[in-house]
Every structure is written in C-alpha cells, then in structure tokens.
Amino acid sequence: MSTETLKFECETGNYHTFCPISCVSWLYQKISDSFFLVIGTKTCGYFLQNALGVMIFAEPRYAMAELEEGDISAQLHDFDELKRLCLQIQQDRNPSVIVWIGTCTTEIIKMDLEGMAPKIEELINRPILVARANGLDYAFTQGEDTVLAAMAHRCPESIPSTRPQLVLFGSLPNTVAQQLTRELQNQGIQVTGWLPEARYEELPSLGSGVFVCGVNPFLSRTATTLMRRRKCQLIGAPFPIGPDGTRAWIEKICQVFNVTPKNLDQREAQIWENLSDYLTLVQSKSVFFMGDNLLEISLARFLIRCGMIVYEIGIPYMDKRFQASELQLLEKTCRQMQVPMPRIVEKPDNSNQIQRIRALQPDLVITGLAHSNPLEARGITTKWSVEFTFAQIHGFTNARDILELVTRPLRRNSHLKDLGWSTLVTDGESQKTL
Amino acid sequence: MKLAYWMYAGPAHIGTLRVASSFKNVHAIMHAPLGDDYFNVMRSMLERERDFTPVTASIVDRHVLARGSQEKVVENITRKDQQEKPDLILLTPTCTSSILQEDLQNFVERALRTTNSHVLLADVNHYRVNEFQAADRTLEQIVAFYLQKASIQEGQIQKTEQPSVNILGIFTLGFHHQHDCREIYRLLKDLGIQINLIIPEGCLVTNLRKIPEAWLNIVPYREIGLMAAQYLEKHYNMPYVATTPMGLVETASWIRQICTIIENQTQKSCQQNYEKYIDQQTRFVSQAAWFSRSIDCQNLTGKKALVFGDATHAAAMTKILVREMGINVCCAGTYCQNDADWFREQVQGFCDEVLITEDHTQVGNRIAEIEPAAIFGTQMERHVGKRLDIPCGVISAPIHIQNFPLSYRPFLGYEGTNQIADLVYNSFTLGMEDHLLEIFGGHDVKTVITKNLSTEENLLWNSGAQMELQKIPGFVRNRIKRNTEKYARSKQIKEITVEVMYAAKEALSS
Numbered sequence: 019m020s021t022e023t024l025k026f027e028c029e030t031g032n033y034h035t036f037c038p039i040s041c042v043s044w045l046y047q048k049i050s051d052s053f054f055l056v057i058g059t060k061t062c063g064y065f066l067q068n069a070l071g072v073m074i075f076a077e078p079r080y081a082m083a084e085l086e087e088g089d090i091s092a093q094l095h096d097f098d099e100l101k102r103l104c105l106q107i108q109q110d111r112n113p114s115v116i117v118w119i120g121t122c123t124t125e126i127i128k129m130d131l132e133g134m135a136p137k138i139e140e141l142i143n144r145p146i147l148v149a150r151a152n153g154l155d156y157a158f159t160q161g162e163d164t165v166l167a168a169m170a171h172r173c174p175e176s177i178p179s180t181r182p183q184l185v186l187f188g189s190l191p192n193t194v195a196q197q198l199t200r201e202l203q204n205q206g207i208q209v210t211g212w213l214p215e216a217r218y219e220e221l222p223s224l225g226s227g228v229f230v231c232g233v234n235p236f237l238s239r240t241a242t243t244l245m246r247r248r249k250c251q252l253i254g255a256p257f258p259i260g261p262d263g264t265r266a267w268i269e270k271i272c273q274v275f276n277v278t279p280k281n282l283d284q285r286e287a288q289i290w291e292n293l294s295d296y297l298t299l300v301q302s303k304s305v306f307f308m309g310d311n312l313l314e315i316s317l318a319r320f321l322i323r324c325g326m327i328v329y330e331i332g333i334p335y336m337d338k339r340f341q342a343s344e345l346q347l348l349e350k351t352c353r354q355m356q357v358p359m360p361r362i363v364e365k366p367d368n369s370n371q372i373q374r375i376r377a378l379q380p381d382l383v384i385t386g387l388a389h390s391n392p393l394e395a396r397g398i399t400t401k402w403s404v405e406f407t408f409a410q411i412h413g414f415t416n417a418r419d420i421l422e423l424v425t426r427p428l429r430r431n432s433h434l435k436d437l438g439w440s441t442l443v444t445d446g447e448s449q450k451t452l
Numbered sequence: 453m454k455l456a457y458w459m460y461a462g463p464a465h466i467g468t469l470r471v472a473s474s475f476k477n478v479h480a481i482m483h484a485p486l487g488d489d490y491f492n493v494m495r496s497m498l499e500r501e502r503d504f505t506p507v508t509a510s511i512v513d514r515h516v517l518a519r520g521s522q523e524k525v526v527e528n529i530t531r532k533d534q535q536e537k538p539d540l541i542l543l544t545p546t547c548t549s550s551i552l553q554e555d556l557q558n559f560v561e562r563a564l565r566t567t568n569s570h571v572l573l574a575d576v577n578h579y580r581v582n583e584f585q586a587a588d589r590t591l592e593q594i595v596a597f598y599l600q601k602a603s604i605q606e607g608q609i610q611k612t613e614q615p616s617v618n619i620l621g622i623f624t625l626g627f628h629h630q631h632d633c634r635e636i637y638r639l640l641k642d643l644g645i646q647i648n649l650i651i652p653e654g655c656l657v658t659n660l661r662k663i664p665e666a667w668l669n670i671v672p673y674r675e676i677g678l679m680a681a682q683y684l685e686k687h688y689n690m691p692y693v694a695t696t697p698m699g700l701v702e703t704a705s706w707i708r709q710i711c712t713i714i715e716n717q718t719q720k721s722c723q724q725n726y727e728k729y730i731d732q733q734t735r736f737v738s739q740a741a742w743f744s745r746s747i748d749c750q751n752l753t754g755k756k757a758l759v760f761g762d763a764t765h766a767a768a769m770t771k772i773l774v775r776e777m778g779i780n781v782c783c784a785g786t787y788c789q790n791d792a793d794w795f796r797e798q799v800q801g802f803c804d805e806v807l808i809t810e811d812h813t814q815v816g817n818r819i820a821e822i823e824p825a826a827i828f829g830t831q832m833e834r835h836v837g838k839r840l841d842i843p844c845g846v847i848s849a850p851i852h853i854q855n856f857p858l859s860y861r862p863f864l865g866y867e868g869t870n871q872i873a874d875l876v877y878n879s880f881t882l883g884m885e886d887h888l889l890e891i892f893g894g895h896d897v898k899t900v901i902t903k904n905l906s907t908e909e910n911l912l913w914n915s916g917a918q919m920e921l922q923k924i925p926g927f928v929r930n931r932i933k934r935n936t937e938k939y940a941r942s943k944q945i946k947e948i949t950v951e952v953m954y955a956a957k958e959a960l961s962s
Binding site for chain 1: 453454455456457458459462463465466484485486487488489490492493494496497500501502503504505508509510511512513514517528535546547548551552578579580582920923924950951954957958959960
C-alpha cells in the first residue's frame with residue numbers, strides 16, 4: 019500500500035455544476051462597497067435569480083446588463099450602452115467599485131470589456147474591474163478566482179519593510195477571516211491584509227517582499243497573478259479545511275516565517291476530541307464525490323482522516339501545482355489511515371459516474387442538486403455539495419460544521435431506515451438508471 | 453442593453469426543456485456552456501422529481517469556440533441514443549449556441565443516420581421569444597412532426613366511440629398543473645367525456661398519432677398549447693376550447709362550449725344534462741357560490757385588490773374577484789406582453805386600470821401607489837407585499853418550492869373555486885387582523901418579562917465580542933449568546949472576548 023500513489027483520470031466534462039457567475043452572490047456580500055454588473059443574456063439572469071433565491075429581494079448590489087438582439091448584431095454601440103448603465107449605477111448606488119462580469123455571450127461576440135473599462139472608468143471617475151467568469155472556461159467557484167485575479171492588479175504597491183508581510187487570499191465571511199487571522203496571531207504571525215477585504219477601499223498592498231497564501235483550493239489564477247504580476251512569494255500549503263488541514267496550513271506558514279509553532283498538537287487534538295461524537299457516525303462509511311466546486315480534494319482528505327473511505331473524487335479542474343501540498347497531504351493521510359488511494363477524476367462524466375455509483379453503492383454521495391433527489395429516490399444517501407461553499411468550513415473553529423453537514427443525511431436516513439421504504443421508484447425505473 | 457434585476461418569464465430554452473422533459477422517454481440535449489443545465493436543478497428541487505431529468509448538455513467550451521462543435525454534438529446524440537434508448541432526442545439551442553451560428557440542423561441529419569431515436573432541432577429564436585412562447589412552439593413542432601410521420605389521410609381518422617378530448621398544455625414546472633389536470637379529468641368523467649391524450653405530461657411521443665381520434669382539444673392555459681391546438685384545427689379539422697375553467701362562471705361557460713362541440717358531432721342534444729350538472733355543482737357541490745353569498749364575505753365588498761400574473765391566471769382571477777366576490781380590482785396586469793390585446797379585452801370593464809409590463813419595479817411602484825388591501829400575483833408581488841405590509845395570494849408563475857404543494861390544490865374546476873375562495877378570504881382577513889391589531893395597539897401592551905438565561909451581572913462582554921455578536925445573523929444571535937455564556941460560566945470566565953466565543957463554538961457538542 020505504501021508504494022501506491024494517487025491516480026488521475028480525465029473524462030468527457032459532461033457534468034453538472036453552477037455557472038461561475040454565481041460568485042457574484044457571495045462576493046457582493048463580502049465586498050460591501052462593490053457593485054457587480056453581469057453582462058449577459060436572459061439565461062444568465064434566470065440562473066442568478068433562481069440560484070440565489072430570496073437574496074434578490076433584498077435590493078442586491080448586483081444587476082444584469084441584459085444583452086438584446088441589437089447588442090448581439092452590433093446595431094447598438096456597446097460602449098455607449100455600458101456607459102449609460104454604469105452612470106445609472108453610479109447615480110443610484112454610489113459604489114466604490116463596479117465589477118463587470120463577462121459571460122459566454124460577451125466572449126463569443128468578442129466584446130472588448132478590458133478595452134472599454136478604463137475609458138468608462140475615467141468618465142465616471144470610479145474603478146471598473148473586468149472578470150471573465152464564463153461557463154466556456156470555468157466552473158462554479160472559479161468565478162471568484164477570476165474576480166480576485168482582476169482585483170490583485172488594483173492592490174496598492176507595498177512599501178519595502180523589514181518585517182515580513184503576509185497577505186491571505188480568498189473570500190471568506192468576515193468572522194471566519196478573523197478566526198484564521200487570530201489563529202496565526204497566536205503563533206506570533208501578523209496578517210497584513212486579505213484579498214479581498216470587507217471593503218474595496220481597504221485592499222492590501224502587494225509587492226516583491228510580500229508573502230501570500232491561499233485559503234481555498236480554487237484560487238490558482240489569483241495565485242499565478244500574485245506571483246507573476248505582483249512579484250509576491252506564494253506559500254504553497256494545504257488548505258485550512260478540517261483540523262488536519264488547518265494545522266498543516268499554519269505549520270507551513272510558520273515554517274516560512276521561521277517560527278516554531280506552539281501548542282498546535284494540543285489545539286488539533288482538542289478539536290478532534292470535540293468531534294468524537296460525529297466521528298463514530300462516519301467511521302468506515304464510504305463517500306463518492308461527483309465533483310462540482312473544487313473543494314473536493316481538501317474535503318476528501320479531511321473525511322479520510324475522519325475514518326471514511328473515499329471511492330472517487332470528481333473535480334472540475336485540477337491544478338496540480340497550486341494544490342501540490344494538499345495532494346501530498348491527501349496521499350499521506352491515506353497511508354496513515356491505511357485506506358486505498360481514491361481515484362481523482364477531472365472533468366467527470368455524470369452519466370458514467372452514476373453507473374459507478376450503482377456498482378459501488380457508497381454510503382454517501384456528495385453531489386449537486388440535479389442528482390440529489392433522483393439518487394435519494396433510489397436509496398442512495400446524498401449531501402448537496404453547494405452547501406460546502408456557503409457554510410463556514412475553514413479553520414479549527416468550524417471543523418464541526420463540516421461534519422454537521424456530512425452527517426446530517428446519515429443521521430436523517432438512519433432515523434427513517436426501519437420504515438421499509440427507502441427506495442421510492444418502481445423496479446423498472448430503478449433498474450434502468452441505477 | 454437593459455439593466456435588469458429580475459424577470460417574470462425565463463429564457464426560451466427553458467420552455468423547450470419543459471416540453472421535452474414532460475413527455476415520457478424524450479431526451480433533450482442542450483448545445484450549451486457549462487452551468488447552463490440549471491433546469492435540472494429546478495426540476496429536481498421544485499417538482500421534487502424522483503427521476504433524473506432527461507436533459508444533458510453537449511458542452512460548448514473554449515475548443516468549440518475555436519473549432520466548432522465538429523463531432524461532439526453528433527457523438528453526444530448517438531451516445532444518449534444508445535444509453536437511454538429514447539423515442540425522441542430534441543437538440544436544444546441556447547442563447548450561446550444561437551450566436552455561434554453552427555449548423556445544428558446538419559448535426560441532426562448526421563446523427564439520424566446512426567440513431568434509432570428520432571432527432572429534432574427545436575425551432576426557437578432565443579432573442580425573440582420567451583419561455584412560454586418557446587414551449588408553445590416546441591409543442592406544436594413535436595405534435596406536427598409525429599402527425600406528419602404517421603401521414604394520416606383525411607377520412608382515415610377513426611374518432612373514438614364515446615366523446616373524448618385531448619388536454620393540451622399540462623407541463624412540468626407549471627403552476628399547479630398536476631392538480632388542475634386531475635380536476636379537469638374528474639369533471640370530464642362526470643360529464644361522460646373520455647380523455648384521449650394528455651399532452652405533453654407523461655405522454656409517449658409514439659402515441660401522438662392518436663391525437664385526431666379525439667373529438668376536440670382543450671387548452672386550459674393560453675400561454676402554452678394554443679399553437680398546437682390551432683395547428684390541429686387547421687390540418688385535422690379538430691375544434692378546440694381555449695377557455696380556462698377557472699371560477700364558477702368560466703367553468704360553466706367552458707362546459708357549455710364543450711357541450712356545443714359534442715352536440716355538433718353527435719347531432720343529439722345533451723344540453724339539459726349539462727345544465728343540470730352545472731347548476732348542481734355551482735350551488736351545492738362547490739362551496740364558493742354559497743361562500744361569497746354568506747355574510748362573512750360582505751366584509752370583502754368593495755375592498756381594493758391588485759392582480760398581476762400570466763395572462764391566463766391574471767384575467768381569470770380578475771373576473772372571479774369582481775364578478776363572483778364583489779371585490780374592487782383597481783389594477784389588473786400581465787407580463788405576457790405578446791398577449792396584451794387578448795388580456796385587455798378580457799378584463800375590460802372588470803378593472804379600473806390595465807398594466808402590461810415585464811418590469812417588476814413598475815408593478816411594485818403601482819402597488820405602493822394604489823395601496824390595495826390585498827395583492828394577487830406572483831412570488832415577486834408577494835415580496836413587494838411583504839415590504840409594504842400588504843397580504844398577497846400567489847396565483848401565477850414565477851413560483852417557489854412552496855407553490856408545489858403535496859396536497860390537492862387545483863385552481864381549475866369546481867374544487868379550484870373552493871381553493872381560490874379560501875385563498876382570497878385568507879389573504880383579506882389576515883390583512884384585516886393586522887389592521888385591527890394596529891388600531892388597538894398590538895397583541896399585548898404590557899411589558900413582557902422574558903426569562904433571560906444570561907445572568908448578566910457577573911458576565912462582561914468586551915467591546916470586540918459585542919461587535920462580533922452583532923455580526924451574527926439575528927435569528928441565531930440569542931442562541932449563540934446563551935451558549936457562549938454557558939460555556940464561560942462552566943470555565944469560570946468572567947469576561948467574554950472574541951476568543952471565548954470561538955472556544956465556545958469549538959467546545960460545543962450538540
């Protein structure tokens with residue numbers, strides 16, 4: 019078993035995930051003085067309105083610039099149109115920054131958003147960022163990556179200083195960001211800033227002396243931009259998801275800053291101790307990740323450490339360089355827990371996956387909403403994957419929340435299991451598709 | 453370009469997909485970028501569908517953009533053909549694919565050489581039609597395709613022995629469609645009329661050749677089904693009834709229209725039986741007629757209401773409120789702009805003002821100006837109502853999961869009139885109650901002494917912790933406060949800091 023290594027595969031890419039423009043929903047909440055303008059069609063608008071549910075009624079700081087036939091056929095001048103809309107936004111909402119989200123349509127009609135933004139920016143006297151978060155190139159959470167990569171260019175230049183500077187990147191709820199900041203503070207490491215901060219005007223300064231470290235696995239473009247364009251030094255670490263991940267993340271940062279970590283063993287052990295009631299529930303249970311949000315490697319690694327067996331890790335896109343430390347930790351964890359290495363399937367094919375789920379009959383399938391109900395009807399327990407993106411899952415403090423999510427369907431279904439109706443489709447139907 | 457926050461009707465491909473996934477054993481393949489298959493989520497969540505939604509995407513990615521789809525679409529079609537063995541595969545263009553201008557028809561023809569399924573390209577222009585229009589057109593397209601395939605000659609058509617009808621336009625993700633369908637079925641059974649086919653919900657495309665065997669077609673909702681009915685009238689000489697049997701008056705008129713058509717074909721009079729049935733149902737079986745006559749409903753007289761929704765439901769609701777309940781509809785409106793003339797004609801004389809718009813802010817502003825006592829609208833109007841403290845009954849799509857009730861809730865037929873009466877009455881009384889409470893100063897004017905679990909004299913929240921507490925959403929804040937204090941007391945901590953809060957969360961075992 020010790021010689022075994024991780025296996026990578028790549029399938030057809032016919033899988034279900036959210037469109038990357040969905041990043042608007044959490045980013046507009048995080049960056050409180052921003053306004054997000056999605057330049058796309060009715061399809062984009064319909065997705066946002068339905069996926070974000072009630073939020074739309076709270077006067078959100080985002081809107082669609084809905085392209086009409088005249089825009090597509092270039093009868094209307096897109097520069098004038100965007101200028102008009104941005105002036106209106108400036109007047110109605112007065113944001114500190116307007117973020118344009120480019121979509122599939124703007125890609126196909128080759129609308130020069132990057133070219134127009136600086137000109138309109140000058141006219142309305144307000145920064146305009148351009149992020150191409152489209153479904154042609156990216157999946158779900160990668161949308162945030164494109165926005166943060168664009169934002170990295172706008173961070174002020176840092177002043178050289180003798181003290182090492184550390185900027186963390188990745189959008190987290192303010193509370194969670196503060197928890198991680200304090201965790202490092204306890205080790206005597208000062209976080210100089212976050213990309214993004216709660217306000218656009220507070221973006222951290224970047225430059226050649228600055229160390230950067232990511233908190234989410236889907237931020238590879240941002241990492242590249244920080245290294246290549248802003249000359250920052252990237253700390254490659256596993257991600258602070260689960261107590262094992264958080265510990266490894268802190269250790270790696272401490273190592274770079276030449277600090278010997280204090281009390282980390284105890285801290286981690288204490289958290290595991292607090293999880294014990296949940297751990298007995300997940301012990302030796304099997305999991306199948308269908309893959310749709312790029313958190314899969316880190317979550318799988320944590321769940322294996324919790325005693326679960328992971329059959330397959332589906333993932334939309336696998337950046338082996340950015341996730342190198344995380345992949346190493348996954349391998350190490352598998353050896354330590356003496357379980358077989360899971361197969362990692364990039365660009366999965368949902369239809370094939372369902373065949374494999376049928377053969378493997380895992381105890382838990384982590385999947386999108388399109389497949390959850392049909393799988394449950396066939397007696398397969400599922401957890402809705404998108405919840406992991408919206409729940410607080412980072413750091414020591416929130417480890418319990420991950421297991422709360424993972425065990426919820428297990429707890430619910432064990433309540434119902436003796437009723438005798440866990441399969442809720444007729445035999446013919448269940449045979450045909452599962 | 454248009455600045456938009458919200459829309460009433462979805463994009464065209466949603467309509468096409470609704471038709472495809474309503475039929476049995478039909479598979480839709482969207483030519484779309486990653487993430488455009490959100491339809492599957494809606495169907496699986498809102499309808500709580502047990503089966504996998506028969507919709508997949510042939511992904512348009514960067515490579516397709518550079519080189520065209522080439523073999524990809526054809527391969528995806530052939531693969532689905534082998535895996536699922538559907539009767540029909542419907543290739544569905546999206547807004548993205550329609551500007552790529554690939555020759556999708558050519559893909560269909562190439563795929564046809566190797567597939568056992570039939571393959572069709574949905575004929576829908578993304579930038580000109582909305583969800584409803586696209587669904588209407590796709591349904592007509594499929595019906596026409598299968599009838600032409602069957603190549604039935606004039607004179608060959610064998611009508612059913614007993615009078616029978618086709619119901620056109622029962623759909624997945626439709627507003628109370630399943631319940632309405634059951635109610636219509638019950639009603640027709642009472643009248644001795646058989647149902648030949650329900651299209652498209654649960655129907656096999658291979659059965660579509662039986663359409664002409666019915667005596668007439670019924671189109672319960674104007675938005676979807678009318679085109680197919682008109683096609684069938686033109687080519688197969690089938691009469692249709694496009695009245696919506698919603699409310700007592702309209703249901704009666706709907707029955708009479710069906711009666712007339714059947715009489716024309718049998719040359720026998722059945723009017724007397726039907727009239728007896730209508731009278732019996734109206735006065736004694738349905739409770740709505742009696743209910744609006746009862747003294748309780750006197751209070752509703754002249755109350756102001758605003759109605760907004762799709763053309764079918766908004767028009768029917770306006771007429772019910774005015775004609776059957778004596779309520780004053782100040783403003784009736786629809787977002788079905790393409791059907792504006794019909795709508796105006798329907799509600800003429802029933803309301804003070806007609807509002808035709810797709811802009812929800814306009815509707816919201818009108819509500820704020822009029823300040824009706826109740827709103828009957830879509831989910832959007834319900835939220836406007838919440839903000840303005842005006843009760844709202846939801847009568848039309850767009851809708852949320854709560855509008856897919858498990859219990860029997862038709863809007864059509866005689867049971868539908870009961871449901872609507874409840875809906876109207878409950879909306880208004882709730883409004884009244886609120887109003888009275890306000891006049892008399894709330895439920896209880898005495899200061900409520902709550903048993904507070906925190907003994908605040910010995911626990912001090914420092915300013916950082918207080919700020920952190922404020923960040924926590926209101927509905928869980930108290931619980932977190934209590935848990936933190938419980939933890940602090942157990943650890944004999946006097947001052948609560950942010951660290952203590954986090955430690956409490958970490959230590960907390962449910």
